[in-house]
Amino acid sequence: MQIGYFTERPYRWLPEEVILKNGAFFAVSNKLYDRERAADDYHYYLDENCYAEDLGFDVVALNEHHGNPICMGSVMNVEASVLAYRTKRVRLVLIGNPLPVIKHPLRMAEELAEIDLISRGRLVTGWVRGAGSEQFFNNANPAYNREMFNEAHDFIVQAWTRPGPWRYEGKHFHYRHVNPWALPYQKPHPPMWIPGTLSPETVEWCAEHRYPYIGLGTPLGPTCDLWDFYADEAAKHGYQAGPENFGYMVATAVAETEEKAQKIAEGFVYGGGQNAFSAPQFTMPPGYNSKAAIRILAKQQTSAWLGISGEKVREQMHGGDTGEIDYTDVRRKLHAALMRGQQNMQVIVGTPKTIIPKIKTIMGTLRIGIFIILSIQGPVADDERRTSMRLFAEEVIPELKAYAKESGILDPFQRTPGSVKLAAGTKRAPVVNRELMPDLGK
Amino acid sequence: MVTTPKQEIVRAAGAEMGVVRGGSGKPILVLHDELGYPGWLEWNEGLARERSFVIPLQPGFGQTERIDWIRSYRDLAGLYSQIVRELGAAPIDVIGFSAGGYIAAEMAAADPNIFSHMVLVAPMGIKPAAGEIADFLAMTVRNHLLSTVADAAKTPEFTKIYGAQMTPAQFEAFEDARSETARIGWEPFMHNPSLPHLLRGVKIPTLLVWGTRDAIVPRGCIDAYRAAIAGAQVALCEGVGHRPEIESAAEFDRIVSKFLAS
Numbered sequence: 017m018q019i020g021y022f023t024e025r026p027y028r029w030l031p032e033e034v035i036l037k038n039g040a041f042f043a044v045s046n047k048l049y050d051r052e053r054a055a056d057d058y059h060y061y062l063d064e065n066c067y068a069e070d071l072g073f074d075v076v077a078l079n080e081h082h083g084n085p086i087c088m089g090s091v092m093n094v095e096a097s098v099l100a101y102r103t104k105r106v107r108l109v110l111i112g113n114p115l116p117v118i119k120h121p122l123r124m125a126e127e128l129a130e131i132d133l134i135s136r137g138r139l140v141t142g143w144v145r146g147a148g149s150e151q152f153f154n155n156a157n158p159a160y161n162r163e164m165f166n167e168a169h170d171f172i173v174q175a176w177t178r179p180g181p182w183r184y185e186g187k188h189f190h191y192r193h194v195n196p197w198a199l200p201y202q203k204p205h206p207p208m209w210i211p212g213t214l215s216p217e218t219v220e221w222c223a224e225h226r227y228p229y230i231g232l233g234t235p236l237g238p239t240c241d242l243w244d245f246y247a248d249e250a251a252k253h254g255y256q257a258g259p260e261n262f263g264y265m266v267a268t269a270v271a272e273t274e275e276k277a278q279k280i281a282e283g284f285v286y287g288g289g290q291n292a293f294s295a296p297q298f299t300m301p302p303g304y305n306s307k308a309a310i311r312i313l314a315k316q317q318t319s320a321w322l323g324i325s326g327e328k329v330r331e332q333m334h335g336g337d338t339g340e341i342d343y344t345d346v347r348r349k350l351h352a353a354l355m356r357g358q359q360n361m362q363v364i365v366g367t368p369k370t371i372i373p374k375i376k377t378i379m380g381t382l383r384i385g386i387f388i389i390l391s392i393q394g395p396v397a398d399d400e401r402r403t404s405m406r407l408f409a410e411e412v413i414p415e416l417k418a419y420a421k422e423s424g425i426l427d428p429f430q431r432t433p434g435s436v437k438l439a440a441g442t443k444r445a446p447v448v449n450r451e452l453m454p455d456l457g458k
Numbered sequence: 459m460v461t462t463p464k465q466e467i468v469r470a471a472g473a474e475m476g477v478v479r480g481g482s483g484k485p486i487l488v489l490h491d492e493l494g495y496p497g498w499l500e501w502n503e504g505l506a507r508e509r510s511f512v513i514p515l516q517p518g519f520g521q522t523e524r525i526d527w528i529r530s531y532r533d534l535a536g537l538y539s540q541i542v543r544e545l546g547a548a549p550i551d552v553i554g555f556s557a558g559g560y561i562a563a564e565m566a567a568a569d570p571n572i573f574s575h576m577v578l579v580a581p582m583g584i585k586p587a588a589g590e591i592a593d594f595l596a597m598t599v600r601n602h603l604l605s606t607v608a609d610a611a612k613t614p615e616f617t618k619i620y621g622a623q624m625t626p627a628q629f630e631a632f633e634d635a636r637s638e639t640a641r642i643g644w645e646p647f648m649h650n651p652s653l654p655h656l657l658r659g660v661k662i663p664t665l666l667v668w669g670t671r672d673a674i675v676p677r678g679c680i681d682a683y684r685a686a687i688a689g690a691q692v693a694l695c696e697g698v699g700h701r702p703e704i705e706s707a708a709e710f711d712r713i714v715s716k717f718l719a720s
Contacts, residue, residue: 297601332598333598334623
């Protein structure tokens with residue numbers, strides 16, 4: 017069982033009203049950026065990730081977002097480089113580099129190879145398409161997002177595995193001289209884990225490539241459906257999927273008392289939380305979603321399935337509320353959303369004792385070999401963040417490891433994803449256990 | 459409405475194009491805008507007794523399949539030019555709306571004999587001398603649509619076309635159109651830096667039509683076109699936005715009719 021620590025590294029110094037008034041974190045003006053505090057927090061978050069190693073987490077995970085105070089990681093490879101040097105044991109999991117947004121796969125191959133070398137083979141590199149808003153921020157053509165993702169990935173694998181020099185003339189990328197003088201420490205290349213919010217196209221792609229897929233706080237019912245979809249696709253490619261193919265990340269806040277835990281958990285909905293990542297016009301750039309996905313969205317006008325809230329789709333089509341903001345009312349709704357999230361097990365809040373059974377239920381249902389906690393968002397103090405980490409590491413991790421062992425849950429390092437062969441015509445084994453959560457409806 | 463336009467498939471230049479035809483008389487090629495063909499409108503009907511319309515439905519916009527090798531407006535203009543040549547239709551009068559104006563200008567730059575008259579309505583394609591082409595791809599579909607007219611409430615035909623509530627089918631069609639527009643017009647955004655240079659020396663009689671309350675294409679685009687095409691005339695439609703053909707159909711027909719007869 018791989019247990020990981022992840023934080024978005026929130027910028028903690030924005031008044032909530034600023035975000036609410038803007039309707040989202042993305043596009044809040046950087047005239048409010050405080051350089052001194054940002055410098056302090058970069059140091060703090062790097063130290064925090066080192067602390068995660070000290071506490072015994074197997075993995076620290078990093079991500080990046082652009083132009084967005086919800087996440088200070090704008091160039092995660094910079095942070096990963098520091099951690100590669102500073103840490104000794106922990107695996108560095110990047111979830112992930114937004115290939116179509118960066119638009120330079122050769123440079124990416126070099127950067128990641130250096131990180132893997134400096135860490136002496138502790139890099140796990142994941143890829144993402146980049147959020148909708150990031151297509152605008154980086155002027156990346158959204159209509160080519162999926163094509164560029166696929167081409168950049170295939171190119172990077174080649175750059176790491178095919179002796180150079182060679183020439184590359186692709187559709188979106190062109191290189192005269194491919195011969196990087198930094199190759200990954202791990203052979204043939206670092207493992208890849210792919211995070212997502214349940215886009216079927218990405219799940220299908222992961223199954224084809226035998227890459228573990230990590231659901232990012234996705235609703236548990238649709239997550240089970242997608243695990244089945246992954247396993248069906250895996251069967252087509254001749255292997256039995258198992259826990260080594262699946263990971264899950266969930267927002268988690270822990271404290272010595274229930275009251276304290278609930279208080280710090282409010283940070284998850286600060287400014288609207290993840291749902292306020294970007295306004296509708298930036299969430300769904302034209303061409304970013306497949307035609308099939310657009311058809312589903314247009315008909316249902318709701319789709320947690322694609323990581324897009326129904327509200328955002330409706331605003332695209334019919335417009336949003338443009339009246340005055342009642343901040344008290346907004347906060348009341350956000351608090352209610354946090355409570356709902358806890359009921360649905362998409363946010364885990366409590367003392368070690370109360371959260372252990374909840375996480376075991378998730379683990380047992382989804383049969384995941386990778387479990388990562390999303391640490392507290394919002395302006396929560398350093399000591400409260402560290403207490404949450406410590407309690408989780410000292411009291412929860414041992415329980416989860418024991419549960420994984422007794423449940424036969426293996427991680428990607430214990431069993432290589434895609435290594436269990438499945439003969440053609442053989443019925444695949446189940447990959448989820450819905451009986452633990454009868455309310456999932458299937 | 460008197461005219462019943464017909465939609466047919468034209469096989470030319472290796473493509474299967476959906477084409478709408480209607481009216482009678484000397485043909486006019488109409489290049490629709492970045493939101494797609496809006497249907498047969500009052501302005502079409504107003505001219506349909508004297509002129510016929512040939513309206514290709516842009517590839518990737520739902521009615522005609524997306525063509526993968528087309529990756530820019532210049533590529534698209536090349537395809538349209540091939541089709542005009544294969545059909546033996548040149549020289550033909552053209553009316554291009556917004557991004558359709560961009561396509562027409564690219565066609566004219568590549569072949570100055572392809573058009574007999576060129577009407578460019580709020581055309582994109584050249585970087586404005588001042589101001590910016592609005593980033594309509596960074597708007598919701600609804601706001602994009604509303605931004606195209608100065609006052610939707612006072613534009614009955616606009617409401618008639620789009621209705622009060624967007625239907626799933628309309629949303630899908632707009633997403634198709636906007637996705638294809640993003641694909642071929644994303645960068646540089648809805649203009650081609652070489653276009654004004656290649657337009658110099660083009661002698662096609664040209665009319666630039668612009669609504670004085672256009673929130674999508676700034677006056678600077680009209681000025682840039684005037685600088686590029688010697689002798690281009692300008693017709694300003696007072697108080698209307700990006701779609702004078704809908705917002706002020708009778709005035710639009712009068713302006714266009716007069717120009718095409720010149």
